[in-house]
Amino acid sequence: MRAAGSGRRGAARLVGTWCAAAVLAGSAAVMGVHPAAAAGKPHPVLVDAPQKRPVFIAPGRAGLARIRLRNTGRKSMRNDGRMYMEIWAPYGTRFTDTKLTPLHGAPGGWACKGDAYRKGVPYESTILRCFSDRHGRVARAGGTAAWQLRMKVVRGTRAGTTLATTPYNQGAAFHFSYRGRSVWTTMSLKVRTPGKSHQNPRNRRHR
Numbered sequence: 001m002r003a004a005g006s007g008r009r010g011a012a013r014l015v016g017t018w019c020a021a022a023v024l025a026g027s028a029a030v031m032g033v034h035p036a037a038a039a040g041k042p043h044p045v046l047v048d049a050p051q052k053r054p055v056f057i058a059p060g061r062a063g064l065a066r067i068r069l070r071n072t073g074r075k076s077m078r079n080d081g082r083m084y085m086e087i088w089a090p091y092g093t094r095f096t097d098t099k100l101t102p103l104h105g106a107p108g109g110w111a112c113k114g115d116a117y118r119k120g121v122p123y124e125s126t127i128l129r130c131f132s133d134r135h136g137r138v139a140r141a142g143g144t145a146a147w148q149l150r151m152k153v154v155r156g157t158r159a160g161t162t163l164a165t166t167p168y169n170q171g172a173a174f175h176f177s178y179r180g181r182s183v184w185t186t187m188s189l190k191v192r193t194p195g196k197s198h199q200n201p202r203n204r205r206h207r
Helices: 017-031
Strands: 045-049 062-071 077-078 081-089 093-095 102-105 112-113 127-132 135-139 144-153 162-164 170-180 182-186 190-192
Touching: 017 045, 045 182, 045 190, 062 135, 062 182, 062 190
Parallel strands: none
Antiparallel strands: 045 062, 062 144, 077 135, 081 127, 081 170, 093 144, 102 144, 112 127, 162 190, 170 182
16 A cells, blocks of 8 residues: 555645645635635744654554644744644544644644544544634744644555655645734644554554
8 A cells, every 4th residue: 555645535635835725725714714814835933843753553553643833933923813724644544533632732622524424434534624713822932832633544554654645745734823914834744554573552552
């Protein structure tokens, strides 16, 4: 199974940070944010901060993954409007619920919807669209903000494989605003399947 993206993932998974901006613009209009506010380039002060140690989830099992950003500026980044985040599961993975859990002081209050709910079937989704009306600090100066997601790796995925979005197809796009200024950035999302000799007891518990 390929770890790269697939055409079957839909229009939201297509290429480029310019596409992330377009997705945000359309989604922001639906969520009550002016479309022009979501366009343009990602904010240079907020940068992707992936975990140094990869998250290991065995094929057919579920575990917890994270997305993270770092504020490289000298001032705290704050939100006083509606926050919007769109997150895409790497090819070969699925979200197993609609929770976006804030960590280490990151903003919370998220309400998310997925794309693949079927009554009587365990929840699986390839995309999460989330919003929050929580106001306050997004990330302190020099600090990070992180969010946790529950995911599974599709059974039959090859061992020792990194499942990730490419640099031109980010794992998450995040938009917020402060004092009329629009801010958005992207974050990566990676999951690795353990090799035959590598098992992670922490993730082994999740089913």
